Amino acid sequence: MWTELGATISSLAVAFFMLDKYSHCVPYILRGYLARNFRKLVNFVNPYVEITFLEYTGERLKRSDAFLAIQNYLSTSSTQNARKLMADVANDSQSVVLSMQEHEEVTDVFNGVNVWWASGKILPQSKTISFSHITEEKRYYKLTFDKHYREIITKSYLQHVLKEGKEIKEKNRQRMLYTNTPSKDWQGWRPTKWGNIVFEHPSTFDTLAMETQKKDEIKKDLIKFSKGKDYYAKIGKAWKRGYLLYGPPGTGKSSMIAAMANLLDYDVYDIELTTIKDNSELRKLLIDTKGRSIIVIEDIDCSLDLTGQRKKRKEKDDDEADKEKDPILKLKKEAEKEGESGSKVTLSGLLNVIDGIWSACGGERIIIFTTNYVDKLDPALIRTGRMDKHIEMSYCCFDAFKVLAKNYLDIESHELFGKIEEVFAGTKMSPAYVADMLMPKSEEQDGETCLKNLIAGLEASKEEAGKKSEEAAMLEAEDGVATEG
Numbered sequence: 001m002w003t004e005l006g007a008t009i010s011s012l013a014v015a016f017f018m019l020d021k022y023s024h025c026v027p028y029i030l031r032g033y034l035a036r037n038f039r040k041l042v043n044f045v046n047p048y049v050e051i052t053f054l055e056y057t058g059e060r061l062k063r064s065d066a067f068l069a070i071q072n073y074l075s076t077s078s079t080q081n082a083r084k085l086m087a088d089v090a091n092d093s094q095s096v097v098l099s100m101q102e103h104e105e106v107t108d109v110f111n112g113v114n115v116w117w118a119s120g121k122i123l124p125q126s127k128t129i130s131f132s133h134i135t136e137e138k139r140y141y142k143l144t145f146d147k148h149y150r151e152i153i154t155k156s157y158l159q160h161v162l163k164e165g166k167e168i169k170e171k172n173r174q175r176m177l178y179t180n181t182p183s184k185d186w187q188g189w190r191p192t193k194w195g196n197i198v199f200e201h202p203s204t205f206d207t208l209a210m211e212t213q214k215k216d217e218i219k220k221d222l223i224k225f226s227k228g229k230d231y232y233a234k235i236g237k238a239w240k241r242g243y244l245l246y247g248p249p250g251t252g253k254s255s256m257i258a259a260m261a262n263l264l265d266y267d268v269y270d271i272e273l274t275t276i277k278d279n280s281e282l283r284k285l286l287i288d289t290k291g292r293s294i295i296v297i298e299d300i301d302c303s304l305d306l307t308g309q310r311k312k313r314k315e316k317d318d319d320e321a322d323k324e325k326d327p328i329l330k331l332k333k334e335a336e337k338e339g340e341s342g343s344k345v346t347l348s349g350l351l352n353v354i355d356g357i358w359s360a361c362g363g364e365r366i367i368i369f370t371t372n373y374v375d376k377l378d379p380a381l382i383r384t385g386r387m388d389k390h391i392e393m394s395y396c397c398f399d400a401f402k403v404l405a406k407n408y409l410d411i412e413s414h415e416l417f418g419k420i421e422e423v424f425a426g427t428k429m430s431p432a433y434v435a436d437m438l439m440p441k442s443e444e445q446d447g448e449t450c451l452k453n454l455i456a457g458l459e460a461s462k463e464e465a466g467k468k469s470e471e472a473a474m475l476e477a478e479d480g481v482a483t484e485g
């Protein structure tokens with residue numbers, strides 16, 4: 001095809017050169033006419049149409065869905081045609097998915113019509129380090145076809161490619177766990193806002209120890225959300241849902257997130273707020289997340305002092321004047337500045353990301369905040385509508401213990417259960433502790449030994465708690481006497 005086209009164009013070029021050389025022989029009017037219409041002439045004899053699909057559209061904020069679909073679609077046809085391929089592992093971790101490398105070409109046939117796909121990249125114009133996206137490499141796919149088939153290709157064929165590509169992507173999809181990278185890595189040859197690894201957490205709702213009724217309610221809520229595309233469109237709400245998970249350490253908040261992701265088959269984006277410079281960076285990160293995902297901000301109360309930040313900064317400014325005077329303090333301050341994370345994400349920035357106008361990009365997303373101290377959070381952050389559902393992860397109850405005993409020891413009932421239920425009343429033990437007690441530590445330890453160990457542990461902690469409360473009561477009484485005195 002290219003040889004033919006090249007030959008035609010070079011013949012035209014030769015004709016034009018001859019025309020120019022012997023211009024004195026050609027009438028002036030005809031010469032002008034030919035010059036003006038040279039391009040039209042080339043287009044006329046060129047029987048092919050080209051369509052380019054760039055990897056990034058819209059000022060590089062989001063990867064083009066079409067590009068990804070084409071990449072997946074070509075992964076099947078290129079395996080037979082292309083000579084340079086790239087390999088990746090499929091989601092079963094057993095097979096390999098191949099895709100064509102850059103500057104490769106493959107042919108495809110649709111309803112008897114031949115089309116040609118070529119992959120390529122536009123390299124940066126200069127290799128100097130620049131912070132402008134213009135200098136970054138741009139990958140693309142180029143589709144070439146005979147212009148007589150314009151209708152069938154631009155309509156039916158492209159639709160077929162996008163549909164097939166999406167299906168292949170879904171089939172080969174590996175669920176990912178993403179975490180945000182520092183913004184200095186967002187520029188350059190391989191911009192990456194998110195670092196990722198394959199998500200393989202084994203936690204499920206079956207392994208999660210909590211009251212059965214509460215667990216079922218959460219499961220139903222999640223499934224209803226994931227099937228709610230049309231419903232959310234009907235009521236005019238962005239297709240997203242916020243969950244607040246709160247409770248003491250080791251009560252299964254992180255395990256719950258993993259179980260949710262496994263139930264819905266979603267990716268997980270774990271946002272580390274302290275490494276994000278400002279609200280605009282936070283927004284960019286959010287835009288670069290895909291649908292069908294869970295966006296997590298763990299320990300929201302520790303991530304940023306969202307409420308106190310402004311106050312602290314003001315106090316700092318007041319100190320500034322004093323430090324300027326003292327050279328040692330000045331040096332210390334500079335060193336501190338270097339080590340500082342420097343995050344300027346504010347409460348309003350975070351709220352904007354959760355339910356501002358940008359939050360609707362993508363759809364089908366769950367936002368989860370976790371905290372050990374729900375009372376510390378700003379009410380604006382957790383009001384209904386922002387965090388649609390508040391889930392308390394509490395200390396281990398007998399119901400939760402039964403789930404753990406079944407999972408860890410394969411025991412569904414035992415004569416010691418009565419005793420255990422008795423000891424559980426009034427103890428505050430995290431499921432993490434109970435799970436650890438129930439895990440056999442050697443080949444010799446059987447289920448009964450583990451249950452006995454648990455009873456001993458629970459009784460010991462109950463005794464200790466009793467002693468502590470006695471001591472506290474005594475201190476209180478002493479205080480009372482002292483104040484009276």
Ligand SMILES: Nc1ncnc2c1ncn2[C@@H]1O[C@H](COP(=O)(O)OP(=O)(O)OP(=O)(O)O)[C@@H](O)[C@H]1O
Nearest residue numbers: 207208209248249250251252253254255431432435
């Ligand atoms: N409800 C639970 N069901 C089953 N296992 C649990 C549960 N809670 C805790 N565990 C066990 O304890 C470990 C720690 O739990 P997890 O990390 O989910 O707690 P967390 O609430 O996120 O704690 P933190 O507040 O410290 O982050 C888990 O790996 C799991 O084995």
Ligand SMILES: [Mg+2]
Nearest residue numbers: 253254255298
């Ligand atoms: Mg956790």
